[in-house]
Amino acid sequence: MNSQERVFAALERRKPDRVPMLEWSIDSKVINAIFPQCSYLDFLEKIGMDAVSMGFEHTMSGQQGDVQPGYKFKDKWGVTRVYTGEAIAYPIEGIIESKEDLKSYNPPDPDAPNALGFFPELVERFKGEKAIIWENRDTLSNPRYLRGTENLFLDYIENPKFAHEITEMALSYEIEIVKKAVKAGAEIVMLGDDYAYNYGPLISPNHFKEFVLPGLKKMVDAVHELGAYCVKHTDGNIMLILDLIIETGVDGINPIDPIAGMDIQKIKALYGNKVCIIGNIDCGDLLTNGTPEQVIKAVKTCISEASPGGGHILSSSNSIHSGVKPENFLAMVEATKKFGLYPIDANGVAE
Secondary structure, eight states: OOHHHHHHHHHTTOOOSBOOBOOSOBOHHHHHHHSTTOOHHHHHHHHTOSEEEEEGGGGOTTOOSOOOTTOEEEOTTSOEEEOOSSSSOEEEEOSOOSHHHHHHOOOOOTTSTTTTTTHHHHHHHHTTTSEEEEEEOOSSHHHHHHHOHHHHHHHHHHOHHHHHHHHHHHHHHHHHHHHHHHHHTOSEEEEOOOOEETTEESSOHHHIIIIIHHHHHHHHHHHHHTTOEEEEEOOSOOHHHHHHHHHTTOSEEEOOOGGGTOOHHHHHHHHTTTSEEEOOBOTTTHHHHSOHHHHHHHHHHHHHHHOTTSOEEBOBSSOBOTTSOHHHHHHHHHHHHHHOBSSOBTTBOOO
16 A cells, blocks of 8 residues: 555555554644755655645744744735744734624635645645645634634523634635535545534534534535545544534544543543544654654553554644654654554554
8 A cells, every 4th residue: 555545544444554644733843853954745745644734824924934933924814823833823903893794804715826835746746645734724713813712602602693603714715615625636535624612512512512613514514525634633532512512424533632530541442443543652742752762662551552444544643743852753763664564453553
């Protein structure tokens, strides 16, 4: 199998030849520490990732060249963001303060020049060899950023119609940009809105069902109608809403956050017949503070718990952020290649 076939097999809950690997994002500091002056696309090839990805965070206005922490800019939504030294700039100020603001607001144009950034270049280079991922938003993050998290969650209670209008406006754009991305060659759409803290969902299950779930289902259906796979990425402890997420028909769930108490062996046992399990090497402590030997041990444990029977893709528990030790990321990748060869059973992996 090549990398593309390996990922597709796992998403279809079949056994590939080896446990595939993917990452939501890889920070440039880690890239440059491993392969100095290496481009993102060259790095993906050299390191041997089975899936390659880019998406919404790469197409924000203002994200050009090297910038220093503290640099502020407005993204394509008009949301003010600030660089903190991480790959993704942090949203600090919304733009919709009232119903009047929403009426006069113009969302981004999915047909704007360069709306997909350098995604076509990624497709041209890796099509047919590696699985092509477009990262996208769904129904929670953009309304939070446009309105402000506290304001939006108050709207859920005090002004639900307004909250629905903002959500539907943002979702309309996201569906159109997904259509464009799949037409350009995306084979997997990974939806990146985080739904939870370490201790549970950001909002109640009832509010999730009313304000988030319908749009998520609409997005999943749209992706499938386009002929692509759909993966849901969300940090935190999502146990209270995981049944609802899986009922939308997503093909994969990522990253099964261990710091939040998400047990990948339990999730595989409960849902492995319905969805591909993608995760979950701890990037909060282990990849940041641990040793390569500890990482190798964690990879072997993860494979023995989640990979038997297929339907598992190994990844970090969120992303390869700037705090990850380069040698630990390398250890994770090499251990997966060594110990992730099928057949695999729950008694362990081959030495």
